[in-house]
């Protein structure tokens with residue numbers, strides 16, 4: 590496995606690969622490191638489907654707000670390198686902030702529409718930072734396919750829309766969320782949780798499982814569902830709701846408050862962001878409705 594800390598080293602590795610295997614696909618997994626089994630599942634899929642897999646590890650300051658956790662974000666490069674190697678990665682790109690942003694960028698990648706709700710609303714500027722760094726990474730790596738986790742479902746919708754609007758020649762591959770045995774979605778930020786917060790954090794996946802049943806009940810309106818979701822999260826005394834919303838997917842538009850959910854035709858996303866102390870966790874469930882029918 591090649592470890593590239595500079596753009597020059599990355600280019601050298603990719604040029605050698607393209608020269609030796611011109612027809613082989615390149616699969617790309619962008620991350621912020623502190624790798625876990627969720628990341629590993631993306632790496633294995635990239636390797637299996639493409640034959641050659643590139644991982645990036647970069648905690649991107651541009652996507653953190655001034656009062657967010659950029660400085661505290663967990664980092665462990667040595668452990669990440671071992672996990673990458675075990676999961677079939679051919680090149681790890683782990684640049685410094687100065688390597689990625691030698692000058693303060695004056696170019697903005699602003700994605701509208703799909704960023705108006707959820708994390709786009711509660712983390713102003715977040716998706717401008719994601720759009721910028723992912724565009725840069727796509728230009729640097731020029732992957733055939735890029736693998737993103739559905740835990741960050743809004744991010745998948747944003748990146749799909751950005752690559753479509755800008756004709757970036759990459760296929761975005763959404764990947765299933767990997768969970769702990771009790772249902773908690775794996776996330777690098779789970780390490781911030783105290784024991785008590787960790788045991789209560791199961792309320793996110795538990796509420797999403799309940800929501801899936803509630804959606805199927807005839808007569809269940811969006812307003813009633815939202816109330817039930819909030820009440821369910823409220824059963825965890827330490828949980829503070831940032832958002833709990835039901836939106837269309839991938840456009841992330843509102844459903845009418847009084848509309849019966851089961852009569853909706855298309856995908857809906859039940860999306861949660863919940864704080865435990867200073868730790869903000871997200872999770873979601875995507876469902877497909879057929880104007881009365883129901884499929885996961």
Ligand SMILES: Nc1ncnc2c1ncn2[C@@H]1O[C@H](COP(=O)(O)OP(=O)(O)OP(=O)(O)O)[C@@H](O)[C@H]1O
Pocket residue numbers: 619620621622626627628630631736737738739740741764765766767768774775776777778779
């Ligand atoms: N549990 C998971 N299952 C599958 N993919 C995941 C999971 N968690 C994160 N990913 C995906 O890994 C990629 C990199 O995410 P990131 O490095 O931000 O990890 P994270 O665990 O989501 O961290 P954070 O705690 O900061 O949200 C993203 O595409 C993300 O959706």
Ligand SMILES: CC(C)(CO)[C@@H](O)C(=O)[O-]
Pocket residue numbers: 619620621647649652719722723741744
């Ligand atoms: C896609 C990403 C690596 C961009 O910094 C980040 O938002 C993440 O880890 O999901």
Ligand code: BAL
Pocket residue numbers: 621652741
């Ligand atoms: N997984 C999303 C990256 C972030 O929280 O900034």
